[in-house]
Amino acid sequence: MVLNKRYMITMKRSCSCSMPGVWRAVAHNEGAVVIYHSPKACGHVTREMDLGGHYHALACGTFVPKQYTAPLVTSNLQEEHSIFGGADQLRQCIEYVIERYKPLYIIIANSCVAGVIGDDTPAIAQEAEADFGIPVLTVPCSGFLDGEYHAGFYYTAKILAERFMQRQPASANTVTLLGDRGGPHGADAKEMTALLSSFGLQVQGRFPGYATLEQMKRVPASALCIPLGGRPQSYDWMRRLAVDLEERFGIPFLDHDFPVGWTGTKAWLRQLGAMLGREQEALQVEDEQAQRLVAAAAKCRCALEGSQVVLGIGRPLIHLQPGWVLELLTLAGVTPAKILLFKGLTGEQKTALRQELEKHTITPIVDETEGEVLMHTSDVVVTTHELEDDALRQFYLPVLPPLGVGGMIELWNKLGQLAKRPGGQGGVQYGW
Amino acid sequence: MAGKEEWSDVCRQVNTCALTGAAAFFAGIPDAAIVANGPLWCYFYALRYVEKSCAGVAKRFFGTQPDNNAVVYGTEECLLETLASIRQSSRPSVLLIENSCSVSLIGDDIAGIAVQAAMPCPVVCMDSGGLTGGFWEGYRAAAKAYFAVMPLQNRSIVQPHTVNLLGCSIGYYNADNDLRELKRLLELAGYKVLACPGAGSGTEEIAAMTQAELNLVVHAELGLNLAQDLQQQYGIPYLSLLPPYGLEGSIRWLNTIGQALPIGSNGLQAVQQEADKLQRSLRTTTREMQRLWGEPWFEHSLVAGPASVAFALAQALRSEWIATGSLTVVLHDGAAAYPAPPSIDSVLDGQNDSQAIANRLLNLAPGLLLASGQEKALLQQQAVTNVVCQHISLPVHDEIILHDRPFMGFRGSCHMVERLWNQYMNFCQWGR
Secondary structure (H helix, E strand, O other): OOOOOOOOOOOOOOOHHHHHHHHHHHHOOOOEEEEEEEEEHHHHHHHHHHHHHHHHHHHHHHOOOOOOOOEEEEEOOOOHHHHHHHHHHHHHHHHHHHHHHOOOEEEEEEEEHHHHHOOOOHHHHHHHHHHOOOEEEEEEEEOOOOOOOOHHHHHHHHHHHHHHOOOOOOOOOOEEEOOOOOOOOOHHHHHHHHHHOOOOEEEEEEEEOOOOHHHHHHHHHOEEEEEOOOHHHHHHHHHOOOOHHHHOOOOOOOOOOOOOOOHHHHHHHHHHHHHHHHHHHHHHHHHOOOOOOHHHHHHHHHHHHOEEEEEEEEOOOOOHHHHHHHHHHOOOOOOOOHHHHHHOHHHHHHHHHHOOOOOOOOOOOOEEEHHHHHHHHEEEEEEEEOOOOOOOEEEOOOOOOOOOHHHHHHHHHHHHHHHHHOOOOEEHHHHH | OOOOOOEEEEHHOOEEEEEEHHHHHHHHOOOEEEEEOOOOHHHHHHHHHHHOOOOHHHHHEEEEEOOOHHHHOOOOOHHHHHHHHHHHHHOOOOEEEEEEEHHHHHOOOOHHHHHOOOOOOOEEEOOOOHHOOOHHHHHHHHHHHHHHOOOOOOOOOOOOEEEEEEOOOOOOOOHHHHHHHHHHHHHOOOOOOEEOOOOOOHHHHHOOOOHHOEEOOOHHHHHHHHHHHHHHOOOOEEEEEEOOOOHHHHHHHHHHHHHOOOOOHHHHHHHHHHHHHHHHHHHHHHHHHHHHHOOOEEEEEEEEEEOOOOHHHHHHHHHHOOEEEEEEEEOOOOOOOOOOOOOOOEEOOOOOHHHHHHHHHOOOOOOEEEEEEHHHHHHHOOOOEEEEEEEEEOOOOOOOOOOOOOHHHHHHHHHOOOHHHHHHHHHHHOOO
């Protein structure tokens, strides 16, 4: 097995592209077709990413066959278009898509190449819409320029809401989930549905993904929207979508990112209870969740008893909020011997991380080089990056934090399995 | 739609980006370093692709991470920063700087910047983003660019019975094992392999490749152009054949080489002896199984991969390995440098016949699929069962090969027959 040894790579700037965000927003929306105004290769990169997701879903047992997958067609920009522009190419591509797929709507995502060339994609889309009579929508991002994955996802949702939704009376106790956390059959969806049903709330749909046009049109009838972010960057964009929907259609939203960690879960439950005027129910749900938590934490405690654990961080704050990680370890009876900041972080990123970590722990925080010996003699390294030393027992923290107590239990189970590996067996346990 | 460019759903195709193809060629030169002058997203994708079969490449594959400003004002600053870091941390023999598609539009003088950075090794500069094509275009362009900058020794000495292998790449599935088997077979026959540019040979070995009597093209879609260039420039003759799959196919391959590069009868005798021995063993073992399980028969078979792999493997499948009804071949790279072998019933262009491929897959059962994880995923998504699947090409997400078990050559033939039989017997027990 090959490990990625990328901890030495510094993420200085944007690390994703807006086009996969556009794609993911509507990839399983019946009747949608996505056009990338891009070289063909950009489509292949997205497909490869999706293929990994397909096999991961199989591994998790959440794969559902015969699910609609929107065709992804690229306008096939080539070198000649950088001189003469790619507008005609895009027009022909739209025409092909309409004839071939007869879509209910088309979403066009711009690549960085289209952005540099300066093609007027919105004008081409408008023209196509007038000619063919179906919605042809565009997103104001250009590849990695003007926003990343989340921007592409958000702007797609925004344009869909603007085009297809109308204000309507709310249907009591219904919820729309905003964002995507492994699709409607994933573990997070199940956890969230269970939490909401404890309050008598029913998930009526998701937006923007996994929604037919009819389901999308019913979103404004939701009594409540719940944004699913998971980390600051994604939550900011999903909250922005929730604000848009509230302003436009009067749908209130729970102004809290989804429940992460025990403190986060309690706060989320209480805020939801307060919003619904069901504070007592919230406390009752909290008790139920506490019981689940205590039982699972005890098991993990046994597995980790006496283990020396080191926490290694190489993700900047924008990609990792360390509070929930430290809480996860504390509840499992673990105080990290040291926290190591990996060398891929810039000085600025390290300073911000130190400030945040010091709010949660008194554990010494050192640079990787200072703690290297300790790391190699520890029993378990909880880490954001795969490390080269295969003898180390590495627990790889997921980029997206787990949802609710169910997510914490999943991580504890895996952490326990890692700690119980026989003899000196090292290796990586992935937290997803 | 006549006369229009053909578009199609990229979710049904297999390819990557030229950035990846070029990186794969240089990753196959152990003392080369690579800089992707482009966004982190494109760099990570290419890195992830090549590191699956080239562990540790992250230490010599870097990205410059330009931001929006760089796209307007140029990438000089971030490129110089990256080059300075390489100069401090490593001593590559050659450096590739490849521009991503949007960066290639800026028109930076990359060679000039490399001179300014005073790199202590030759620098190969090229545009290699999606605008120039996919994996195969990138690999070919990188090979050409490498030889333009890195001159070979004069062809003053030619060692008898020596060959170079062209067009091999770590970007092909199980390539390391196949290459090892090809070298073993050639040595058994009395030849010596001097160099495999882009597949394990360092710069010194490549420089001395002019001493070989013959260049052997293994995968024409990658190496044929290079062979032609090397013949023109250095007078090295070449032979381009379908790669050797199956026992008979491998003997045919060696015999053809023998005609171009005659060798004493001892070598070919040794080859024939090994083939006869394996053939007897195969017959005995498979007959034993035939008594219980009958003759494996597949109503339809579909083989998908890069042209050389798909054609040669399909030929061996039909003529040596297993009985099948219709036999379709899908060429991932879209077009072939060879004529289709007569044993193949139909050939589909993997880059343009998306719909026909989808239909073939939908109607494959009861059948055999020798392809990548992409075609297998398409079957799963359509809930097509009753198909025996065996990976022969990338991408692969659900199989590991730890041992030296090639697909090509004599040992590869035994391996493939073993896999096909085992799959067939499993299928009889669990799959029907």
